Structure formats: C-alpha cells, structure tokens
Amino acid sequence: MNGQPALSKTPRHVAIIMDGNGRWAQRQGLPRLAGHRAGVNNIRRILEAAVEFGIPILTIYAFSTENWKRPSLEVKGLMMLFEEAFYRELSEMKAKGVQIRHLGMTEGVSPKLQRLLRDAVEQTRHNTRLVLNVAFNYGGRAEIVEAVKKIVAEGCRAEDVTEDVISRHLGTAGLPDPDLVIRTGGDQRLSNFLIWQANYAEYYVTSKYWPDFDRDELYTALRAFDERDRRFGRVHVATAADGYTDMVGD
Numbered sequence: 001m002n003g004q005p006a007l008s009k010t011p012r013h014v015a016i017i018m019d020g021n022g023r024w025a026q027r028q029g030l031p032r033l034a035g036h037r038a039g040v041n042n043i044r045r046i047l048e049a050a051v052e053f054g055i056p057i058l059t060i061y062a063f064s065t066e067n068w069k070r071p072s073l074e075v076k077g078l079m080m081l082f083e084e085a086f087y088r089e090l091s092e093m094k095a096k097g098v099q100i101r102h103l104g105m106t107e108g109v110s111p112k113l114q115r116l117l118r119d120a121v122e123q124t125r126h127n128t129r130l131v132l133n134v135a136f137n138y139g140g141r142a143e144i145v146e147a148v149k150k151i152v153a154e155g156c157r158a159e160d161v162t163e164d165v166i167s168r169h170l171g172t173a174g175l176p177d178p179d180l181v182i183r184t185g186g187d188q189r190l191s192n193f194l195i196w197q198a199n200y201a202e203y204y205v206t207s208k209y210w211p212d213f214d215r216d217e218l219y220t221a222l223r224a225f226d227e228r229d230r231r232f233g234r235v236h237v238a239t240a241a242d243g244y245t246d247m248v249g250d
Contacts, residue, residue: 005223019210021039046213
C-alpha cells in the first residue's frame with residue numbers, strides 16, 4: 001500500500017463533508033466556482049482510493065438544503081457543474097461497478113438534473129463494487145421529517161415506532177450507519193449531515209480543503225480511525241490479570 005502500514009480495520013461506511021472549495025479558490029486568486037469545479041473533479045480520485053482501501057460504502061455531502069441561500073450565480077454554477085459531472089462520469093462509474101444512490105429531495109431541482117439523478121440511480125442499481133451515496137439537496141432534519149411522514153402515512157401505530165422503523169424509512173435504508181465521518185476545511189460542526197445515522201460515528205476533521213484532500217489524506221483519516229477505541233457507550237472492565245475482557249454500559 002505505497003509503503004504505508006496496513007490497516008487492521010477498515011470502516012464499512014465512510015461519509016465525507018466536502019468543505020473548503022471556495023476558500024481553496026480564494027487562496028489561489030480564483031473565483032469560487034473554480035474551487036467547486038476542482039472539488040467535483042476530486043470526487044473521482046477519492047472514489048478510486050476508497051476502492052483501493054476496501055471501503056464498500058461512501059457518502060458525500062454534495063449540496064445541502066441550506067446551500068440554496070448562497071448567491072444565485074454560485075448556485076447556478078454549482079447546478080451546471082453537477083450536470084456536467086453526471087454526463088462525464090456516469091458511464092465510467094457504471095463500468096467500474098459503482099452503485100449511485102441519491103440522498104435528499106428533488107423539490108427545487110431543475111427537471112433536467114432530476115432526470116440525470118434518476119438515470120444515474122437506475123443505471124447503476126445492480127452494481128456492487130462500491131455504493132456511492134450522493135447527498136444532494138439534503139438535510140438531516142428534513143430526512144427525518146420525511147421518514148416520519150412516511151411512517152404515519154403507512155398507518156403505523158405510535159407504540160410500534162422504533163429506531164429500526166425510522167432507519168428503514170431513511171434514504172440510507174438497508175445500509176450500515178457510517179463508521180467514520182470526515183470533514184475537510186477545518187470547521188468542527190455537523191452541518192445537518194446524517195444526524196440520525198452518525199450517532200456513533202467517529203469524526204475526523206482536517207484543515208485540508210476538499211480539492212487538496214487526496215489518497216494519502218484519506219489514508220491518514222483511516223489510520224486515525226484504525227487507532228480509535230470504539231466503545232459505543234460502553235466501558236471496558238479490567239480483569240484481575242490487568243487485561244480487558246468485557247465491556248459494559250455506562
């Protein structure tokens with residue numbers, strides 16, 4: 001692995017908040033849209049690295065429900081970039097076994113981009129090499145609200161509503177929750193991303209802007225995950241032999 005130590009455990013599901021495109025562009029004296037273009041182009045590099053490291057599920061935060069509040073020219077440019085990316089990358093992703101899923105809403109999205117999203121999902125639905133969840137026009141709270149609406153519409157009784165029932169009505173239904181959430185750009189907040197699913201995810205924040213986040217940066221994040229002691233709310237119980245043999249709840 002490029003001379004790097006092997007990882008003892010690999011997360012099944014990695015989610016990435018791809019932040020810092022605009023700041024990357026400004027630092028280079030470029031318009032913000034140039035940073036977004038560089039960020040979109042970086043997705044392929046990280047997809048290839050994820051396959052190399054054996055990550056079966058990758059979720060990327062492409063556009064939030066709050067991003068509509070950005071300047072109209074920037075939003076328009078972002079929509080154009082997404083359209084270009086689907087046209088340019090879909091056939092190769094399909095050939096390489098990537099299964100594309102869409103997390104989020106289609107309200108407010110142009111009919112053309114809605115069609116491209118549907119086509120990408122439909123054409124790759126049987127691929128199994130890597131699942132790519134594209135969180136586009138996505139908000140964690142909105143996702144939970146929509147799940148509750150579906151549950152109510154199905155006539156589910158209040159006493160029958162469980163965490164499992166809610167999970168089955170989210171966009172990630174059928175997939176394991178993320179083990180690792182990576183945020184580029186240095187900010188330390190969730191930004192309404194996978195707030196149900198990431199309840200026990202490990203978080204890794206890097207000051208690297210998304211366009212500069214490459215294979216080696218991903219390895220560094222995975223290495224940090226590898227060194228974490230994941231307790232899921234439990235604590236280790238020491239034995240008389242001064243070892244750890246069990247874990248109990250807090």
